Amino acid sequence: MPASSSRSPSAAPLAPNAVIGIVGGGQLGRMSAVAAAKLGFRAHILTQDPHGPAAQVAHQVTLGAYDDHKALDAFARAVDVITFEFENISADALDCLAQHCPVRPSGAILRTSQDRLAEKTFLSDADIPLAPWMAVTDHASLHAAAETLGFPFILKTTRNGYDGKGQARVYEAPQLEAAFASLAPHPLVAEGMVDFACEISVMVVRGTDGTTRCFAPGLNYHRDGILDLTLAPAPVQEETAQRAQALATAIAEKLDLIGILGVEMFIDRTGTLLVNEIAPRPHNSGHWTMDACPADQFDMHIRAVAGLPLPPALRHSDAAMKNLVGPDDMALWPDILATPGHIPHLYGKAEARAGRKMGHVNILFPYGSLPGALGVQDALGPLADKPETEDNDQ
Numbered sequence: 001m002p003a004s005s006s007r008s009p010s011a012a013p014l015a016p017n018a019v020i021g022i023v024g025g026g027q028l029g030r031m032s033a034v035a036a037a038k039l040g041f042r043a044h045i046l047t048q049d050p051h052g053p054a055a056q057v058a059h060q061v062t063l064g065a066y067d068d069h070k071a072l073d074a075f076a077r078a079v080d081v082i083t084f085e086f087e088n089i090s091a092d093a094l095d096c097l098a099q100h101c102p103v104r105p106s107g108a109i110l111r112t113s114q115d116r117l118a119e120k121t122f123l124s125d126a127d128i129p130l131a132p133w134m135a136v137t138d139h140a141s142l143h144a145a146a147e148t149l150g151f152p153f154i155l156k157t158t159r160n161g162y163d164g165k166g167q168a169r170v171y172e173a174p175q176l177e178a179a180f181a182s183l184a185p186h187p188l189v190a191e192g193m194v195d196f197a198c199e200i201s202v203m204v205v206r207g208t209d210g211t212t213r214c215f216a217p218g219l220n221y222h223r224d225g226i227l228d229l230t231l232a233p234a235p236v237q238e239e240t241a242q243r244a245q246a247l248a249t250a251i252a253e254k255l256d257l258i259g260i261l262g263v264e265m266f267i268d269r270t271g272t273l274l275v276n277e278i279a280p281r282p283h284n285s286g287h288w289t290m291d292a293c294p295a296d297q298f299d300m301h302i303r304a305v306a307g308l309p310l311p312p313a314l315r316h317s318d319a320a321m322k323n324l325v326g327p328d329d330m331a332l333w334p335d336i337l338a339t340p341g342h343i344p345h346l347y348g349k350a351e352a353r354a355g356r357k358m359g360h361v362n363i364l365f366p367y368g369s370l371p372g373a374l375g376v377q378d379a380l381g382p383l384a385d386k387p388e389t390e391d392n393d394q
Helices: 027-038 069-077 091-098 107-113 116-125 139-149 173-182 238-255 297-306 326-330 333-337 373-383
Strands: 019-023 042-047 060-063 081-084 133-136 153-157 167-170 188-192 196-206 212-214 218-223 226-232 259-268 273-279 317-325 342-346 357-366
Touching: 019 027, 019 091, 019 297, 027 042, 027 297, 042 069, 060 069, 069 091, 081 091, 081 297, 091 107, 107 116, 107 273, 116 188, 116 238, 116 273, 133 139, 139 153, 139 173, 139 188, 167 173, 196 238, 196 297, 212 238, 238 259, 238 273, 259 297, 317 326, 317 373, 326 357, 333 342, 333 373, 357 373
Parallel strands: 019 042, 019 081, 042 060
Antiparallel strands: 133 188, 153 167, 153 188, 196 212, 196 218, 196 259, 218 226, 226 317, 259 273, 317 357, 342 357
């Protein structure tokens, strides 16, 4: 089906029934497509999986690889604006798509966020506080990083690192060469260890008119390198929360972002904020907004991409978001459905494999009454299990 007749100048908002193209067929694309439908738009998905999470709810699907120029051309000609739901795609492909219609966020932003070396260079140049880091291009720079950063430190691939993948902790000199050889492709990034207190994340959205909105920071707990639990608002000092939102806003403005951006940050034992990573798309740690906010992260993202006004990023409730990962969590599905107060979100994936995100559960609390650890565990019911904080991936 061709794009609707509502195609308009890039600064003008899309009309109802316009087509929003989403590159990627996973759960973030699925939830973005649902948000688009609520706002009166149609979602067209570019994916290689005709039965994936996003394809199940989309108005239309183009099947093709993300570097297939024929598929890209057909997709771009059938939509009014384009966004993406994950970063492991070609920025060159987005540039191709941008010849036909607006791409939001831009390919330039994707190039920055999908490469850790480019990302850290950009953030450093923008005076954003980071953990100590160095580029590792060869054996000489590997040993120089060890000398400068000290042991232990973390080696990370520059690309395709997510959910704890693509990194190795180096505790002593004899491990250097093995760690370097185990990670590919090179170059790598070496990061100094942080005197870690906790990790928070901020979802910031920026519209075509430059308006920015920030959701309250969430406090994140990980298990085996995968996000396990997010509490919102993060139980940190108000001044810390405001500084985190200001940092996220500064990054969005420096990028000239249109759309949503997830900004992960560490808080060290002195209360210093250090930005860890950015992701120009909806983010797992923002799923709590789906039930705790009048306009959630997906609604905000679609509004920004479509050029619509952005409402305040308010919440009416506090929340806990618990990921459902792999077969063990999915075995609890009947109990989750039977637990009062659990708001389930399942992604439609056919197979529950170890480490695979299958869905999440949101639990709401009255505004301003997020309980402590014991209260959260009690509310989690069948999902209760003390989150691991000491092995939080950096």
